[in-house]
Amino acid sequence: MKTRRExxxxxxxxxxxxxxxxxxxxxxxxxxxxxxxxxxxxxxIKYKRREIARINTELRARELKKEKE
Structure with missing residues (x-):
């Protein structure tokens, strides 16, 4: 079973x-x-806020990975 982050x-x-x-x-x-x-x-409401934060975190991680390369 996959987690939300995966x-x-x-x-x-x-x-x-x-x-x-x-x-x-x-x-x-x-x-x-x-x-x-x-x-x-x-x-x-708390669940939605946290889901938005997870998505923003993943987008930022990808942005930093592109800058690093």
Whole structure:
């Protein structure tokens, strides 16, 4: 079974950027929905924030690897 980080490493840079945009939109929707009516699972907001951070970390690692070469 693959971890989230391993799955992110297999994606292309374009796919990562698309996934990042989708996650940011989903996070914004969760926050708006939570402000209107409390969510059943408010920890899903934390999960989305961490997923965005993982994607940003992978993108930055690839950028640094390109600079190093």
């Amino acid at each position: 799955e992110l490493k297999e994606l292309s840079e374009k796919d990562l950027k698309e996934k990042l945009d989708a996650e940011r939109i989903a996070l914004m929707r969760l926050r708006i929905n939570h402000a209107i009516t409390p969510l059943d699972n408010p920890s899903s």
